[in-house]
Amino acid sequence: MIKNNGNGEYRVLGTRPVRHDGADKVTGKAVYTADVQLPGMLRGFILRSPIAHGRIKSIDTSAAKTTPGVHAVITSADMPDVGDKVADLGEGAVNLKYLSGNVLAQDKVLYKGHAVAAVAAVDIHVAEEAAKKIVVEYEELPSVTWVLDAMQDDAPLLHEDLHTDSMGAKSENPSNICTHMHFEKGDIEDGFAQCDIVVEREFKTASVHQGYIEPHASVGDWNEDGRLRIWTATQGSFTARQQTAEVLQIPISDVVVTPCEIGGGFGGKIAVYLEPIVGMLSKLSGRPVKISMTRADVFEATGPTPGSYMKVKLGATSEGKLVAGEAWLAYDAGGYPGGMIGPGCMCVFSCYDIEHAVVDGYDVCVNKPNTQAYRAPGATQVAFATEQLVDEIAKQIGMCPLSIRQLNAAKEGTVRVDGPKYPPVGLVECLDALEDSDHWKSTLEGPLRGRGIAAGFWFGCGLKSCATVTVNHDGTVNLLEGSTDIGGSRTSLAMQLAEVLGITSDDVNPMVGDTDSVGYTDVTGGSRVTFATGLAAYTAGRDLQTQMISRAAEEVWDCSPDEVTLESDGRFTHNDESKTFKELAAQLFKHGEPLVARAAVSPENPTNGFGVHVADVEVDPETGKVTVLRYTTIQDAGKAVHPSYVEGQLQGGTVQGIGWALNEEYFYHDNDTVANASFLDYRMPTMLDLPMIDTIIVEAANPDHPYGVRGVGETPIVPPPAALANAIYNATGTRMEQLPMSPPVLWKQLQTESTEA
């Protein structure tokens, strides 16, 4: 009999232990991919396209190949033909010819920075100078980077064989529009007819990059036994293994991926870029090969998240009840079909109970790097639009922006535009927490200052995770799991196992295994690790306890298993005798076979993370510069396993959202090449650009997790641009319809409106 701990009182969850990998990371010992050194290792350099769009007429690598110190040079001609096949990568599906073409350009280059050839040499300088000797002849083609331009019939075509997919139906003519999605709920005409007030605006947002500080890096060693060993900076060692095997057309079983410590990902380190290249260079040179991207490569060839055009219409009654919503969304996909438009469509009205809605979404190829997931991919753009319209309606009917959100908040049973109903969710609780917060109760005084709020949503997914638990002589345990640890997840998983077993976090040694040593585990992404891999750790702990009950019955108490009780604190009792986990484990170890437990899970429901943000800003009307004076992030975490790291996710996501809101964007030259591929000119927030980010963690239990855990990683990036836009409106009376709301843009808008007024 197992007494489940349903009372919400925990010994380990909610505490703040020092992370298990902490000492290594503050002493410089932690090994990231670029730190890997193998005997005889070569360094690689990638030659990239200098133009935004062109046909490759010829590539002459002879001068590079004969350069002293060069061991191998490859182009797409050296890569196998992957055919026109869609591969399911767990978190999403991708056509292999697009994946392979993005790794090394085939007949065309589709964006500046597109990889064209790669060199492996004795050191990085020799490799770089040799790569510059490769002669590539291009037929330059007209290019397009703005999504609406790319949708025109006469737009330059990126892929002559790409036809628009409308849920299985293909367009007759080739197009840059990869996908059209359409959702309906209720009766839109009838809905708007019931509205006393309707607001409609057009919005556009620039491409932004995930901005992880660690550049992509991979090491490949094609071993003499025919197996390819990869050390790489990836959010998912198993998806990296699958993508690498597919691109190189070798059996998955011949690839082993060791996930190194990873310096940030945010969605941008799921697709492979370097892994197949270091693999092929290693095969041809017979030596291990390491490639680290330059920062310019990272900006020009990886990420970004889609730039967008959005037209959104929202209607309400004079009492502030939202009745109807209509959205037309176009997201750029970059050089190859992207995956962010679906969630964009599903999230545009996801925070509210709106009876009638229609959403159309388009995924459109443009001459930019292939877009990748970026923290709540697709949701931040639409929140920027919808949350401003909600404020605008509130303003027009004289309602408080908090009240209108409380009145319309999505709750259990609310039907989203794509169909499903929400299980119990925590948006109302977050809004109530805002109402009770010091920040909301405080008064903001002074001219050109304003306060804004916004809500945000991200699904948070489950997917597959595995965990193995082995027990040591002394009753401490080792937890082997497959989720690369980007932000302290080893510890949040160890804590869940410790909670089940009634031991401390320090009694657990968590370890992230390579693809040979741990069961299949999907990416560290989708806010899933603490939830799904945590569920695996919990389940493995239960498996261990179940084994121990029967063994205790047989080997210790000589009774039947149902006469052994597992207490909620992890103790095993029989009659009036009681043993802690460690006592029993140590005793069983002496008597019989070692204890090993395992779990494989695939929870399928989203964990539905809602958040609400409030921002105070001051605007300098002479320069258009916005200063964030105060910021509070409120989010439902279900159960905060390690509150410090939950706060860290909230603060980090919020600041990425603030950067997106105020300064981050790609600038392009007239020839559609990127003008600001550096940290200097891309302008991510520095420490000096921010106030402290206050957090309030709401805990509305997730029914699909034994401890009520919800994913928290992604939602915090969603509200900031909208919250800041609403704050800027309340400070200046001007509505921002584009991101970023950079000083020149805001200054110009204030000028125009003051001259018009």
Add this chain to the structure above:
Amino acid sequence: MKPFDYASPSTIQEATALLEQHGDNAKVLAGGTDIIVQLREGLRDAEIVIDVKKIPELTALDLCSENGLTLGASTPCCDVYETPDVAAAYPALADSAHIVGGWQIQSRASVGGNLCNSSPAADTIPSLIAHNATCLIEGPSGSREVAAQDFCTAPGRNVLEAGELLVTLKLPAVSDSESSAYERFIPRNEMDIAVAGAASWIKLGDEGNIAAARIALSAVAATPQFAQEASEFLVGKAPTEENFAQAGELAKSVASPIDDMRGTVEYRVNLVGVLVKRTLATALARIQKDG
């Protein structure tokens, strides 16, 4: 990065001899925060890099009440703002030295290097111009002096001839009745290139009016600019907001900026007025605080 050779001469004569010998293929290394990036990114080429930090004259930092400040060309920015007398006497220079890159950059980047890199957006050059600095240059044919405002000739170009080395910068002595300020506009609060910048120096006469003024701008023309008309306008005027604003308007006449990712012509010209007005007010406040 392309390979190059390296020398670290300990006298000006050795350095100028090397410069003369290698001509354009030699590049001078002071703080390295510009040149190393430019060599790495292939924006400049070098057969030999000449590290001048071992030459005593180039790391000088001497302040005296008669002759003013002698600043070695490779003296790092942090020495300027961490030396209290210097920071107090030349606030504009300290302001700009304190915002060149981040702290790590300021530990290496030199005012002289910033001048020789001759970027239109250089933060320290307007402050040198506002403080009427003179550049002491040594070369194969002896030494010469050039006013800071005449040093830059085009983006990345300056008056240095083959074989010539910038040795020191001389800033005239200052009194309690004068002060200065530098301010730039950047979208972030640190780690950014000026969208526009302004340095203002003013000296008050006994009756409290402005006896002398020098205003200089960055990032609004091909080279940093001395705003002569705006500077002369202030002479004899009362240090009022109105006059400062008017000086800001007049300063716009020397602004001929370009449209780029950092800002439009219209925006940059607007910033000139704002920054000149604000730096004049700061300079005045500093005089009043000290006086």
Add this chain to the structure above:
Amino acid sequence: MVTVFIPAQLKEMTGGVTSVEVDASNIRQVVEQLEQQFPGIQQRLCDGDNLRSGLQVSIDSVMTSRGLIAKVQPGNEVHFVPAFGGG
């Protein structure tokens, strides 16, 4: 009977019908029933013997990755929705 909601994008194939009742014990049978009523709809929902990539099924608002083999019971509500991952 199981209530199947027709994706709005396929309404033109059902003459505007937005939901139908079918007698089925798994999603494969659901799709076959739909195909009988609305010829051609199967190849819009499926790719060969699998659910089309990028599509997933929700049964009574519970997502499933089991695709065509997912079981359904009388009274269930079935939606076809886009798959999503995250960053």
Add this chain to the structure above:
Amino acid sequence: MANKRHVSTTINGEPKEFLCAPHESLLEVLRDNLGLTGSKEGCNNGNCGACTVILNGRPVDSCLVLGVEVEGAEVETVEGIADRNELHPVQECFLEGAALQCGICTPGFLVASKALLEKNPDACEHTIRYNLAGNLCRCTGYDKIVRAVQDAGARMAESN
């Protein structure tokens, strides 16, 4: 290729000698020649601070220093912050305050923070934000880093 130079220097208190070509940066020398991979390359042009080391008492971006420049100099890296097995207060406070997530920027922050606190143990929030603005972090939003540096300052003041 230019000839390699012999360089004698002091790294984390120990005399070190190495050979490097003039175009190799101090960061390359530390990571590739000396195996000190704690200093990280985030941008290789002085805009992220991940490669921060202390050179003759001052924080610098080691990607913007040539290896040959450190002849006769004193260099401190993240590997030299802890005293044997004793973590430095700034390391302790980063761990206890959860001031790191992915950890790639952490070495640079630790080195710069230590340099700041040794100069100014009771640095205020603004001073910390100003002096560490050359160190980028994309994970934390900086809040916990600022607090950890403040806590470390207090701890260092106590122990003195």
